[in-house]
Amino acid sequence: QPVLTQPPSSSASPGESARLTCTLPSDINVNFYTIYWYQQKPGSPPRYLLYHYSDADRGRDSGVPSRFSGSKDASANTGILLISGLRSEDEADYYCMIWPSNVVMFGGGTKLTVL
Amino acid sequence: QVQLVESGGDLVKPGGSLRLSCAASGFTFNDYYMTWVRQAPGKGLEWVSYISSSGSTKYHADSVKGRFTISRDNTKNSLYLQMNSLRAEDTAVYYCARRYFGRLRYFDLWGRGTLVTVSS
Numbered sequence: 001q002p003v004l005t006q007p008p009s010s011s012a013s014p015g016e017s018a019r020l021t022c023t024l025p026s027d028i029n030v031n032f033y034t035i036y037w038y039q040q041k042p043g044s045p046p047r048y049l050l051y052h053y054s055d056a057d058r059g060r061d062s063g064v065p066s067r068f069s070g071s072k073d074a075s076a077n078t079g080i081l082l083i084s085g086l087r088s089e090d091e092a093d094y095y096c097m098i099w100p101s102n103v104v105m106f107g108g109g110t111k112l113t114v115l
Numbered sequence: 116q117v118q119l120v121e122s123g124g125d126l127v128k129p130g131g132s133l134r135l136s137c138a139a140s141g142f143t144f145n146d147y148y149m150t151w152v153r154q155a156p157g158k159g160l161e162w163v164s165y166i167s168s169s170g171s172t173k174y175h176a177d178s179v180k181g182r183f184t185i186s187r188d189n190t191k192n193s194l195y196l197q198m199n200s201l202r203a204e205d206t207a208v209y210y211c212a213r214r215y216f217g218r219l220r221y222f223d224l225w226g227r228g229t230l231v232t233v234s235s
Contacts, residue, residue, distance in 0.1 A: 002159060036221040038160075045210055045225035046152075046160060061223070095160050099220040102174045104150070104162035 004096055004107035011113040012086050022079040022096030022107045030072050035079035036097040086114050117141035119211050124229030131201050137194040137211030145189035148214035151196050153207035201233045
């Protein structure tokens with residue numbers, strides 16, 4: 001069972017926004033960790049998208065459109081991936097990841113469907 | 116060309132052993148931490164283990180601790196995963212990946228994976 005909780009699925013229409021969440025367990029404070037996000041399409045390895053620690057410390061990988069952004073909701077102990085202006089090519093699985101000390105934790109992934 | 120290529124995946128019986136390899140090219144291999152991540156069929160990503168650039172530091176997930184061992188040969192630009200006492204739940208595509216060279220801890224380069232099937 002993944003330590004980080006992601007909704008199994010999400011859907012939105014082209015042009016709309018998708019808000020994908022990644023909830024950390026209560027003993028891991030989201031404020032203290034950088035959240036990394038990956039995209040995976042069928043038959044391909046994951047692709048790193050972006051990281052978010054704070055509004056002052058965040059960034060996207062080269063080639064990742066500005067439509068992709070990260071944030072946090074500290075009250076919910078959650079990291080968020082926001083994809084605006086959805087396109088059909090955004091349909092994929094999305095995974096969050098943190099790296100506390102000597103272990104790496106992935107979320108279970110969210111399958112995003114662009115209707 | 117900057118790439119990682121895994122090999123060694125196979126069908127193996129429960130209790131058996133297998134050694135995966137990952138050949139790196141196009142970059143200075145001994146500068147980078149490396150990792151293994153697996154994905155069971157239709158399931159999500161699961162971190163397996165990582166190793167420091169020199170090979171002196173290694174960590175494994177609890178699910179494989181005592182059964183799997185990560186290693187590397189920097190003279191051969193290669194990463195390995197020795198898997199013993201294999202179980203059905205170890206069935207997965209195994210990816211090797213490179214950790215970004217910098218303060219951030221993400222995996223910036225992935226291989227295409229090699230399939231390990233554990234079944235009698």
